[in-house]
Amino acid sequence: MQARQRDSLLVASLKDSLGGAVITFALACVMVGLKVDVASGRGAELFLEHRWLAVATAVIVVFAGRFLLNMFFWKREDAPSIGISGFLPKGGLGTGSANMLKYGMLVLAVVLPFALMFWLGSRGSRQYIDLAILVLTYVMLGWGLNIVVGLAGLLDLGYVAFYAVGAYSYALLAHYFGFSFWICLPLAGILAAFWGIILGFPVLRLRGDYLAIVTLAFGEIIRVVLLNWYEFTGGPDGLSGIPRPSFFGLEFTRGEGGFADFFGLKYNSIHRIIFLYYLIFIMAMVTNFVTMRLRRMPIGRAWEALREDEIACRALGINTTNTKLTAFALGAMFGGFAGSFFATRQGFISPESFTFLESAIILAIVVLGGLGSQMGVVIAAVVMIGGFEFFREFEEYRMLVFGLIMVVIMVWKPRGLVSSRTPSVALSKNAKGISADLVQEGHG
Amino acid sequence: MSTWDNNPVLKVEHLTMRFGGLTAVGDLSFNVGRGDITALIGPNGAGKTTVFNCITGFYKPTEGRLVMNRSNGEKHLLERKPDFKITAEAKVARTFQNIRLFGGMTILENLMVAQHNPLMVASNWTIGGLLGLGGYKKSNVDAIETAKYWLERIDLIDRADAPAADLSYGDQRRLEIARAMCTGPELLCLDEPAAGLNPKESLELNTLLQYIRKEHDTSVLLIEHDMSVVMEISDHVVVLDYGVKISDGTPEFVKNDPHVIAAYLGVEDDEVDQVEEEVGIV
Numbered sequence A: 001m002q003a004r005q006r007d008s009l010l011v012a013s014l015k016d017s018l019g020g021a022v023i024t025f026a027l028a029c030v031m032v033g034l035k036v037d038v039a040s041g042r043g044a045e046l047f048l049e050h051r052w053l054a055v056a057t058a059v060i061v062v063f064a065g066r067f068l069l070n071m072f073f074w075k076r077e078d079a080p081s082i083g084i085s086g087f088l089p090k091g092g093l094g095t096g097s098a099n100m101l102k103y104g105m106l107v108l109a110v111v112l113p114f115a116l117m118f119w120l121g122s123r124g125s126r127q128y129i130d131l132a133i134l135v136l137t138y139v140m141l142g143w144g145l146n147i148v149v150g151l152a153g154l155l156d157l158g159y160v161a162f163y164a165v166g167a168y169s170y171a172l173l174a175h176y177f178g179f180s181f182w183i184c185l186p187l188a189g190i191l192a193a194f195w196g197i198i199l200g201f202p203v204l205r206l207r208g209d210y211l212a213i214v215t216l217a218f219g220e221i222i223r224v225v226l227l228n229w230y231e232f233t234g235g236p237d238g239l240s241g242i243p244r245p246s247f248f249g250l251e252f253t254r255g256e257g258g259f260a261d262f263f264g265l266k267y268n269s270i271h272r273i274i275f276l277y278y279l280i281f282i283m284a285m286v287t288n289f290v291t292m293r294l295r296r297m298p299i300g301r302a303w304e305a306l307r308e309d310e311i312a313c314r315a316l317g318i319n320t321t322n323t324k325l326t327a328f329a330l331g332a333m334f335g336g337f338a339g340s341f342f343a344t345r346q347g348f349i350s351p352e353s354f355t356f357l358e359s360a361i362i363l364a365i366v367v368l369g370g371l372g373s374q375m376g377v378v379i380a381a382v383v384m385i386g387g388f389e390f391f392r393e394f395e396e397y398r399m400l401v402f403g404l405i406m407v408v409i410m411v412w413k414p415r416g417l418v419s420s421r422t423p424s425v426a427l428s429k430n431a432k433g434i435s436a437d438l439v440q441e442g443h444g
Numbered sequence B: 001m002s003t004w005d006n007n008p009v010l011k012v013e014h015l016t017m018r019f020g021g022l023t024a025v026g027d028l029s030f031n032v033g034r035g036d037i038t039a040l041i042g043p044n045g046a047g048k049t050t051v052f053n054c055i056t057g058f059y060k061p062t063e064g065r066l067v068m069n070r071s072n073g074e075k076h077l078l079e080r081k082p083d084f085k086i087t088a089e090a091k092v093a094r095t096f097q098n099i100r101l102f103g104g105m106t107i108l109e110n111l112m113v114a115q116h117n118p119l120m121v122a123s124n125w126t127i128g129g130l131l132g133l134g135g136y137k138k139s140n141v142d143a144i145e146t147a148k149y150w151l152e153r154i155d156l157i158d159r160a161d162a163p164a165a166d167l168s169y170g171d172q173r174r175l176e177i178a179r180a181m182c183t184g185p186e187l188l189c190l191d192e193p194a195a196g197l198n199p200k201e202s203l204e205l206n207t208l209l210q211y212i213r214k215e216h217d218t219s220v221l222l223i224e225h226d227m228s229v230v231m232e233i234s235d236h237v238v239v240l241d242y243g244v245k246i247s248d249g250t251p252e253f254v255k256n257d258p259h260v261i262a263a264y265l266g267v268e269d270d271e272v273d274q275v276e277e278e279v280g281i282v
C-alpha cells in the first residue's frame, strides 16, 4: 500500500517536474538563450550571442527543484497542476519546512559572497554580489516598513522619505562636518525617527485612505525640498564624494594601511563589495531581530492589536497615538539606517533615487510577501528586485511583466505569499499559525 | 436613601448628550453602588449605549459630570479624561454591544494586550525589556498567569492558542469580559453581555458576573434586555426611555413601576391600566 503510494507520488512528481522543465525550456530558449549585444570591438554592430549552457542550467534547476519539492515538501496526493499555484505550496508552510527554509536562507546568505567568488572568480562575481546587496537593502527596507504597515496596520505610501532622510543625513554630515560612516549611521537613524515623529503627530490622527495620501505627499515634499534647496543639498546635482565605510578604521584602499595590506592580502576592489554585503546583511538581521523581539513585547502586541481594532485598544487603556508614533518612528529609523547605507555604498546620491516608485516597490514587497511576515518580505524582495535586475535587458517590458505578476499574485494569494500569522505568545509548544483570513489589515 | 447612594463608585450627575438636534441622553443622574450589580435598561434607542460611551470617554458629554470614586480614595472626573486614561487611571473597563475582540490574535494574546500598561512599565517602556533588564521577564510570566486564571474562569484554557475569531458567539462574549477584567477595573461596564446567548450560556454568565463582583471588588454596570437576567442578578435597576430616566430602584420596585410598564408597552402613562387589563398583566 505504502509502496504503491510512493510509486504514484514518484510518477506524479516526475510528470510534474517534466512539465515544468518543458515550460522552462520554452521560455528560456528566447529569454535566456538568445542575447543581442553590441560588439565593442567592431564599432556599434549588433550581434547575437547564444547561451545554451544557461538554458540547460535553468531547465535542470527547475526539473530538479520541482522534483525534490514534489517528493519531500508538497507531498500532495495529486500532482500539482502545472500553473502558477504549483510553484508554491498551497496554504501556509508547515512550521518544520518554514524553519528549514528560514535557516537554509540564512546559511545561503552567509556563504553567498564566498560561494560566488569560488565559482565565478572575483571579477565575475562582482555583479552578483552587487545585486545581492541591493536585494538585502530592500529586504531591510521591507522589514522596516513591515513594522508600520504589517504590524501596526498604518498604510504609509511615503516610506522612501525616511530612506532619503537617512541618506542625506549621512551625506550632509559627512560633507559639512567630515563625520565618518560609523558616527553617522546612528545619527541618520535618529534623525529619520525624529522626522517620523514630526510627521506622525499631525498625520496619525487620519485613518485609511487619508493617511495614505498624506504620507505620499510627505514623501514628495521631502524630495522636492532636496531638489530645490540647491545651496544646501546640491539640488538635482546631488552630493558626491560621500566617504566609504571603513573596517574598524581600516580603509579599503590600495597600499599601506589599507584593509588588504593589514591582513596581508593582495589588494582587490572586491573586498569592499564583500564588506558592504556583510554590513547590510548584519543591518538587516538587526532589523529583523529587533522586530521579532518587539513583536513579543507589550509594544509589539499593542501594534498588532491596533491593526485589529483601534477602538478596543482604547477601551483597554492603550494610548493609541503614542503606540502609532512608536511604530512610525521605529519604521522610519530602520529606513534611515538603510538610507545611510545606500549613501555610503553609492558614494553619490541625488533626489532621483527617492521617487514615489521606490515607496511603491517597498510597499509591494511588503504586501506581496504577506503583511507582517518577515520571511515573506525576503522572498518577495528576492523575486522582485532580483527579477527586476535579471530582466534588465527587457527594458520597458519588465514593468509590464512586473505588473502582470503583481496582478496574478494578488488574485491567487490576496494575502501575500506567506499569509499566516505566528502568535506572539503561546501556552502550548506547538501552537499553530493563524490563517490570514482572520487577521485584519488595519484601517489607518 | 438607598444603599447605592451612600458610597457610590460612580456618580452620574445631570448627564446630557446631544447629537445635533437629537438629545440622546437628557439630564440623567444616577449612582452606581460600590460592589453592586447595577442594570441599565430601556427600550431600543433609549440612549443606554450613549451613556456607556460617555462614561468610558468615547463621547464627550454635552453637559454633566461623571465622578468615579476609586477604592483608594482617588476621585476622577471622567468627562475630562481621554478614553484610554479612563481605563488606565480611573479603572473603568467596558465591553461592546457588537463584540470587539482582536480576531486575528489568539485568545491568550487578547488577554495579554489588556495588560499592556503594567507590562509597559515593567519593560521600562520597551527599552529595558529589549535589553533584558529589570523584572520584565517576571512581569511577563505574571501576566500570563493572570491570563490563565481568567481563561480557567471562562472555561477557555484549552483553547488559549486559538484565534479569537474562531470562538463561538457565547465564548467571544465571555472572552471580552475576561479581557476587560485583565485591565484590573473597579467598575466593569457591560453592553448587553447576554445578547445572543442560549439559556445555558446565560446562566454561566450570571455565575461569572456574581463571581467577579464577589471576588474582585469590581462593581458591575450592565445594559441588558433580557428581563430574567436583570431581575435575577441585579441589585439596582435604572430605566431609561428616550434618554430620560423614568425609574430607579430595586428590581422589585422597577418591575411594578407603571412608568416602566408603559415605556415597554409603548403607551402613555394614563393608558397603562387599560392596556394592562387588555393584555392581562394585572
Ligand SMILES: Nc1ncnc2c1ncn2[C@@H]1O[C@H](COP(=O)(O)OP(=O)(O)OP(=O)(O)O)[C@@H](O)[C@H]1O
Binding pocket: B019, B022, B024, B042, B043, B044, B045, B046, B047, B048, B049, B050, B051, B097
Ligand atoms: N454618534 C451618534 N451620532 C448621532 N446619533 C447617535 C450617535 N450615537 C447614538 N445616536 C442616537 O442616540 C440614540 C440612542 O442610541 P443608543 O445607541 O444609545 O441606544 P441604545 O439604548 O443603546 O439602544 P439599543 O438597545 O438598540 O442598543 C439613538 O437615536 C441613536 O440614533
Ligand SMILES: [Mg+2]
Binding pocket: B048, B049, B050, B097
Ligand atoms: Mg446599545
